Amino acid sequence: MALPPPDPQFVLRGTSAAVHTLYFSCGGPEPDIPLLFSGSENGLIHVWNLKTHRVDTALDGHGRKSVYCVETMSGKDRLLSQGRDQRICLWDLAEGRTSVTDSVFTEHVGFCRCSLLKVAQGRWLMAMAARSLEEVQILELPSKTSVCTLKPEVGAKLGMPMCLKLWQLNCGFQPVLLAGYEDGSVVLWNVSMGKVLSQLVCHQEPVMSLDFDSEKARGISGSSEKVLSIWSLNEQQNLQVYKTHKLVNAGISDITIRPDKKILATAGWDHRIRIFGWKKLKPLAVLDYHTGTVHCVSFSDHSNPQERLLAAGSKDQRISVWSIYAQT
C-alpha cells in the first residue's frame, strides 16, 4: 500500500515575488548556519537561514530586474548571481558584508542560466550565453578573461542556448560543455578547441533544462513538451538517446540530479514537483503543493545524509522545502 506523498517539511514565505532560482549552502562545518539562497523576480536575492526559517539578508544588486541564477563559489562567502539586467554579479558576503565585488556585462537578454565549473583553487570557468543569438561564451573567473566563444556553424539554426552545464570528467581532464538549444537539440562542445563534439536532437520544443551525471555519463533534459529525454555519452564522445519518459502534463522548468546520483527532481509547469529514481527513471513521488508554476528545484549539500533537503521555488512566491528519500 503506497503512502501518500509527504508534505513539505517547511515553507519559506516572504519573497513577495516569484522565485526563480535556489541554491543551498549547507556543507560547512558547525557552527556554520545552513543557508539557502533564492533569487526572485523583484531583483532581490534572499539569504534564508534554515535554522530559523527567516531571511537573514536581502541583496539588491540587479536593479530590481529578475534574478534567475544564483550559485556559490567555494563556500557561502562568495556568491554569483545573474539577472535580467544583463549582468552577472560576484558578491562578497564574508563577515556580514553584502557588496558586489565584480560584475560581468553579458549583454544577454534571454533566460539562459550560466554554469560554473571549478578548475583549480580559486579559478573557475563560467559558461554563459552571450550577446549574439546562438553563441556561448566561456570566461575564466575571477580574471574575466574570455577562454573561447562557442559558435555553432552557419545554417545550424539551433536558436538561443537555453541551458548550460560545464563539466569535466576529473580534474585535469578537458572541460566540456553541454548546451541545450531552442530547437530542441543538446550539443556537446569541446571547450578548449571550441568545436562541437556531438549533437543530438532530443526534443521537438526548446530544451528548458538539463542535468548530467558524469559518473554514469548519462544526462537528462526537459522541455516544454510532455517528454523527458535521457541520453548517454559513449566512449567516442557521442550523444545517444537512452530513454524517454512521458509526463502527464507538458512543461518542465528545471531538472536536477541529487549529488548522490540516486534520485532526481523535476519542476513542472503544472505546479508539481516530480521525483524519479535516477537509475531507471522510476517515478517515485509527485509533490503537489504549489499553486503556480514551479520554476526551480535544488538539492542541498548537507554532509550528513539524514539532513538532506529538496527545495522548490515557484511563481506563487513560496519556497517549499522537503525532506524526501533522505534515509537512503
Added chain:
Amino acid sequence: VCFIPGGLDCCISFVSHVLGKVCIHGRQNEILDILVPCLMDLTKSDCIWQRICWRLVECVPDRWMEAVVLGFVQRAPGADVLSRLLGNLVVKNKKAQFVVTQKMLLLQYGHTTAVLQNLVGYLSLDSLRRTLLLRVLQELLETWSSSSAVKHSPPEQQLYISKAILICLSHLKEPEIESCRQELLTSMMEGVKCHLDSSLPQLRRLGMVVAESISLKINTEGPVLKFEYEEDNETRELKSLLVQTPFCVVPSLPDDDRSEKAEAALPLVPDSNEKPHTAATVMPDEELDAELDSDDDLIPYDLSEDKELKIKAPVYIRDCIEVLTGSGSEDLDKWEATIKALESLVRKNPAAVREVSVELAKILLHLEEKTCIEGFVELRQRAQVAVLITDPIPVAKYLTSQFYSLNYSLCQRMDILDVLVLAAQELSCPKFHGKTRHSDGQKPCVQLLPGSDSSKDWRRIVDERIKNKTRRFAVAQSHVELASHPNEFNSVAGHFFFPLIQHFDRPLTTFDLLGEDHLVLGRLVHTLAVLMYLAVNTVAVTAMGKALLEFVWALRFHTDSYVRQGLLSCISSLLLSVPAERVLADMTEELLETQSWLGDVVEKDPDGDCRRLALQNLLLMENLKKKLEAVPS
C-alpha cells in the same frame, strides 16, 4: 521534278477554288483529313512543295478563306507544321489575318488547347508574324482586364482567353517583354482587380493564376506576385501552359540540409535501441545486484493523484459571459476553456440562456480570436447557433437588425446569414434526444459547411428533391420510422425571413447591397432560398413565398451570376415549399411572368449554371400544373 512556280499558277488556283468550295460546304473533315497529312509529308524537306502549298492557300478566294484556314489550324499536328503549310498567309491576306488573330481568339472559344498552341506557336515562328503575336497578346489582355467582359462573358470563354494569354506569354522573348513591360503591368493590375471582384471562385482563381504568370514573366528577379488558392486540375493545366521547354527542377538547399540532419539523427536512434538490449543481456548479474541494493530502497509514494491538469471551464452561463467580456489577458486558459465549453453549456441550460440571450448573441457576434485555438470559427458559430435555437425570436430579431446596421465587416454579416441558416435547419429537422443529426432522413439534409461556398450544395439538394418529386412510384420505407417531432421552425420562420428581406434596397454608408457588396447580396439570396426551403409545411410559407417572388422579380436582371443563381434557387425553393394550390391560387400572374422570364434565362443567360437552374424551375412548374390537373377538383 522541277516546276517553275509561275508556270503552275493556273493549276494551283483551280485546286484552291475546289478546296475552298468543299470547305465552305462543310466537308472540311473529309478533304483536309487527306490533304493535310499529305502536304505535311511533302513539305517536310522540299521547299518547292512548301511554296506550292503556300500558293495553294493564298489563292483561295476570300469568301472561303475562313473555312480553309480554320480547317488547317485545327488539323495541323503542331505549330511548325502549320508554319510550313500556311507560310506567311496571315501577313499577306487580310481575311486570314482576321480569322487567326481576331475570330479564333476573341470571338470563338470552343477550340481545344492544342489548337491554341498551334495558332500561337505559328504566329511566333516567323519574325514577320511576331508583330502579330504582340498585337494578339495586347488585345487578349485588353479583354482579360476589362471589367464588363469579366462580368458578362461566360466562364468558358474566360478560361479560353486566359489559356491563350498564357500560351502567348510563354512564347515571348526577353526583348519583347522589355518593350511591353509597362503595358503588361497595367493590364495585369486592372485585370486582377476585376477578377478578384467576381463572386465565382473559378473566375477568381483564373485571375490569380494569370496574374501570377504575368508577374513571373515581367519580374524575373525580385519578388513575384503570389496568391494563395487551392490547386486543382484546371490551375495545374494553366500553369503548365506557361512553360514551353521542359526544365529540370533544382532541388532546394534547405530540403537537403533537413534530409541530411534527419539521416544523421536516424542512425543514432537504432544504435541506442540496441545498446540497452546488449547491456541487459551481457550484464544481467551486475544489474540485478545493483537493483537490489539501491532501487529497492526507494519506495514510490502514491502516484494516483498525478493526473492531467485540466483548466476548469465555468459552469454557469453568466460566468461565461464574464470571462468572455473580461478585461484583456487575464486568464487566457480560462477564456479558451470557456469557448470550448460554451455550446454544450448553452444547450444544457436553456432557461438561463433565455434570460441573457441577446447579450450573449451580441458578445459572440463581436468575439475575436484572442489565442490560437483550433477551430475557433466553428466553435463560435456553433455557440451562436445554440443561442439562436434556445431563444429564437429575440435573437433572430437582434441578428437580422444587425445585418443591416452600420460598421460591421462583410465577414460578420455573412456570419449572421450562416448562423441563421444553420439554426433554421436545426429547428426544422427534428433531432433525436441526444443525437445531433439523423443520418437517414427522409428529407435530404442540407450539408452546410461554415464559410464555404454553399451554392453548389443548394443545387444538389434541390436536384435531389426534384428527382424525388418527379418520380411517381412510392418507395417502400425500409427505414425505421422516425419519431415525429413538431417542426420548431414553424413559429419563428417569419422572424428569420422577413427582416432579412426588408431593407435590401436601402444603402447605408458602409454597406450597399445593390452596389459593391454584391457578394453579400449573393449570400443573402442563397440564405433566403434555404430559409424558404426549410419553411415547408409552416404557416407562414405562403406569405414568405409572395414576398420572395417580389424580391426575385426586383433583382432578376442583376449582373452578377452568383446572385442570379441564388435567385433561381429561390424560385426552386418556392415551388417546392409552398403548397401547389396556394401557388396557383395566390400567385398566378406573378407565376406567368416568372415563367416567361425563366424561358428567357434558359436561352440567353451567359452562365451555364443559371441556364440549368432556370430549366429545372420550368420543369418544376410543369409538374406543379400537371399535379393539380391530375387531382379532381
